[in-house]
Amino acid sequence: MNGVANLSLAADSRVGNIAFVDLKAQQRRIRDGVEKRLMAVLDHGRYIAGPEITELEEKLAARTGAKAAVACASGTAALIIPLLARGIGPGDAVFAPAFTYNATANAILLSGATPVFVDIDPTTFNIDPADLERRIEQVREQGTLTPRAVVPVDLFGSPADYRALMKIAGREELFVLADGAQSFGGSLDNRWVGDLAPVTATSFFPGKALGAYGDAGAILSQNEDDRECWESIRWHGTDEARKNSIRVGFNARMDSFQAAVLLEKMAIFDEELAARHRVAEVYNERLSSIAKPQAHVDGALSGYGYYAMRIENRDHVVNTVKEMGVPTAVYYSTPLHQMQAFEAYAPEGGLPVTEQVSADILSLPMHPYLTPDQVDYICDAVEAASRK
Ligand SMILES: Cc1ncc(COP(=O)(O)O)c(C=O)c1O
Missing domain, CATH: 3.90.1150.10 (Aspartate Aminotransferase, domain 1)
Structure with missing residues (x-):
């Protein structure tokens, strides 16, 4: 041609x-099924915390191999909540690439921590583990911030080099929060995104590979350690009865309507x-x-x-x-x-x-x-x- x-x-x-x-x-392709699911929400009327949320969380965990899945209002909320739950905030350094969507850095800054930008690999476009090591050393030498976490981004859907990153994080005692907003369905060594790092945040923004019909996201985790805390933070920091505030939180819940759409799309x-x-x-x-x-x-x-x-x-x-x-x-x-x-x-x-x-x-x-x-x-x- x-x-x-x-x-x-x-x-x-x-x-x-x-x-x-x-x-x-x-x-x-999915219109009939989506309509049925949305009608079911209209019928039961539990627009917040409807049964679709639990069903979606179970299916997300089963699909990804994650031990825990917590549905959130957005991918950004799914990034902020785990940082808050770990008490990461002012005076802490959180390492992340600068070749990403702004939400990665916004989440770090909204937690109160300081982003330390790390260069990327020229072929995978993901965070370069060797540069991460250099930047950690620099932060330690400067002595003003405490290295606490790293947020690798699976850019365009491609998992970051978690084999190398987990080694560095283990040695340096850093919390790894994967930004898997773009990588639902990706895998590494036959394990799915959601089970590649201790905690992964993903986004169901409509244009994503698994997208809702509005904003939505999820926290996926290899363990149950912080689950209750995440559920509390996403509901204004309340206790299980959702009455008393036991910590600071915000409104970061997913709507039942979005979960209904996502369930149909997961099929x-x-x-x-x-x-x-x-x-x-x-x-x-x-x-x-x-x-x-x-x-x-x-x-x-x-x-x-x-x-x-x-x-x-x-x-x-x-x-x-x-x-x-x-x-x-x-x-x-x-x-x-x-x-x-x-x-x-x-x-x-x-x-x-x-x-x-x-x-x-x-x-x-x-x-x-x-x-x-x-x-x-x-x-x-x-x-x-x-x-x-
Ligand atoms: C890399 C990355 N991180 C975080 C987000 C934030 O997700 P959301 O728009 O669902 O808040 C997005 C997508 O929008 C993203 O591409």
């Missing part, structure tokens, strides 16, 4: 509209995950010669919340494929340490790898309802754009 004109024609006839994420196609999640993998395999095969698709640590499978790659002339490719009807996204063109809200925490000398990756990263359409023709067309378009 040569040239923009041919590709545009193809978009009209063979390929149709290409969505970056297609929630409508998914809804057509098709594995099929959808397999479809995401099929799309990624074609992208990898077709585009590896002109771009560098995200690499995964040995033994890891991405949940493919997103498909990302590094490509030369990124902005030119974005604009050219857009004209051909291919939507793309740049996550993230500005790393957190260069954003106004977080620049006070920018490390001296910046984060060289993070900054390089921000300049050439690109995400392609990724969802289970892309047809083989659409995937081919997207590859043709990216190839044509990168040649020009």
